[in-house]
Amino acid sequence: MDKRAVLLSPIQIGTRTAQNRFFIQPMECNDADPEGNPTDLTYQRYENLFRGEAGLVCLEAITITDKNRSRMNQLFIMPQNLPALTRFVSRLREVNPKTLFIFQLTHSGELSNPEFSKRLSVNPLPGFEAEVITEEQFDKIVDDFVLAAKLTYEAGADGIDMKFCHGYLGSQVLRPYNSRKWKYGGPWENRRQFAFDLYERIRKVVPDPNFLIGSKISVWEGFPGGFGTAGPDTPIIDLTEPIDLVKGLEERGAQFFIQSAGSPSITISLTQADKDHPYFAYLHQFFAKVLKENVRRETVIIGSNYSVFGKGKNKLQAVSQEDASLLTYGAKNIERGYVDMIGLGRQSLADPLLPLKLREGREDEINYCTTCDNCLELLIQQAPIGCATYNKYYTDVLVQTRKVKGKLRVNHT
Numbered sequence: 001m002d003k004r005a006v007l008l009s010p011i012q013i014g015t016r017t018a019q020n021r022f023f024i025q026p027m028e029c030n031d032a033d034p035e036g037n038p039t040d041l042t043y044q045r046y047e048n049l050f051r052g053e054a055g056l057v058c059l060e061a062i063t064i065t066d067k068n069r070s071r072m073n074q075l076f077i078m079p080q081n082l083p084a085l086t087r088f089v090s091r092l093r094e095v096n097p098k099t100l101f102i103f104q105l106t107h108s109g110e111l112s113n114p115e116f117s118k119r120l121s122v123n124p125l126p127g128f129e130a131e132v133i134t135e136e137q138f139d140k141i142v143d144d145f146v147l148a149a150k151l152t153y154e155a156g157a158d159g160i161d162m163k164f165c166h167g168y169l170g171s172q173v174l175r176p177y178n179s180r181k182w183k184y185g186g187p188w189e190n191r192r193q194f195a196f197d198l199y200e201r202i203r204k205v206v207p208d209p210n211f212l213i214g215s216k217i218s219v220w221e222g223f224p225g226g227f228g229t230a231g232p233d234t235p236i237i238d239l240t241e242p243i244d245l246v247k248g249l250e251e252r253g254a255q256f257f258i259q260s261a262g263s264p265s266i267t268i269s270l271t272q273a274d275k276d277h278p279y280f281a282y283l284h285q286f287f288a289k290v291l292k293e294n295v296r297r298e299t300v301i302i303g304s305n306y307s308v309f310g311k312g313k314n315k316l317q318a319v320s321q322e323d324a325s326l327l328t329y330g331a332k333n334i335e336r337g338y339v340d341m342i343g344l345g346r347q348s349l350a351d352p353l354l355p356l357k358l359r360e361g362r363e364d365e366i367n368y369c370t371t372c373d374n375c376l377e378l379l380i381q382q383a384p385i386g387c388a389t390y391n392k393y394y395t396d397v398l399v400q401t402r403k404v405k406g407k408l409r410v411n412h413t
């Protein structure tokens with residue numbers, strides 16, 4: 001197998017073409033200004049990613065409301081943000097017009113940070129003291145999602161990732177734990193209707209067939225009643241609902257899905273396999289393969305959790321270093337038909353130029369993510385986020401953050 005040829009081959013997504021198989025995962029980096037607009041730091045991060053030539057870049061989780069959010073300095077997508085977002089997209093197009101760019105739309109629901117925001121839930125999980133959302137409040141949230149999709153289009157982006165992962169509001173509605181009696185609660189037919197209504201309304205307000213729609217989905221959340229489980233009080237894996245969801249969303253215009261798993265505030269190692277538990281990444285491979293087997297041939301499946309593979313010097317056993325390395329493992333998954341693209345999350349912070357370096361034959365210059373998870377420490381501490389291993393600016397941010405707040409052990413176990 002020629003891994004370079006596989007990874008650098010183009011792929012069609014809907015009517016659009018991504019120039020290679022690299023997908024830049026949405027990575028919230030908490031560096032927007034108080035109005036939720038991009039700052040110089042945000043520009044620098046994305047300009048580097050666009051220079052890096054990935055086929056498809058997803059903007060980090062951008063909140064549809066400033067009232068319920070998980071990050072202090074999160075990006076907002078409300079009507080007043082349109083001029084700043086339009087400038088942002090057009091600058092990135094100047095850097096590299098070929099890279100496709102989508103926005104990940106989110107509402108944090110019960111993961112909103114109560115220090116500066118309001119926690120809302122469709123059915124609060126134990127330990128997440130949240131206010132229960134009324135149907136009227138929820139209808140307004142759906143309206144705001146639809147408006148945000150329209151604003152994304154007007155800002156000039158290529159599409160949206162309607163976020164259904166990692167325990168944020170989209171996952172909260174879909175999971176069996178949402179057993180409360182209300183319009184979008186209880187039986188699967190009610191819960192899925194939320195996603196179906198949203199897609200149908202978004203397609204109506206943005207009828208342009210070139211505008212991409214898809215979702216990042218936690219296929220199995222990994223706790224009792226989480227999405228992908230057999231019922232509201234069991235952790236048993238049952239993918240009937242995730243499979244039905246992707247099929248229903250395809251019928252409503254979805255052209256791609258980003259496979260993920262877990263809800264990091266509950267199951268962090270599952271969402272982000274870490275250096276002590278790299279084998280969690282194999283669960284993602286399985287979930288991606290299941291999605292791939294159940295969607296139409298033309299629907300693009302993007303796999304997650306590749307950063308832990310790095311150069312192949314990880315704790316994966318019973319596999320050669322070459323086969324345990326990101327590029328070989330990723331290319332093999334594409335060749336075997338498990339996924340169409342591979343997602344780079346923490347790796348994209350470590351080296352935003354990876355696809356470019358591979359194209360130019362500079363593979364030995366790639367900075368591989370060490371999964372030290374200092375980026376997660378910065379995230380939890382509400383600091384601006386970047387790679388503290390390879391980028392001096394963020395090393396200094398980390399040192400400063402630890403001086404003020406103390407060192408935090410990101411708890412994977």
Ligand SMILES: Cc1cc2nc3c(=O)[nH]c(=O)nc-3n(C[C@H](O)[C@H](O)[C@H](O)COP(=O)(O)O)c2cc1C
Pocket residue numbers: 025026027028029060061104165166216260271272273304305306307308343344345346347375376379385
């Ligand atoms: C600092 C940080 C920020 C993240 N922000 C987001 C986000 O905005 N949206 C999202 O869906 N996932 C987010 N994630 C999860 C990643 O996109 C990705 O799913 C996960 O890190 C696994 O991929 P990796 O092994 O390549 O890092 C974040 C992860 C980290 C470490």
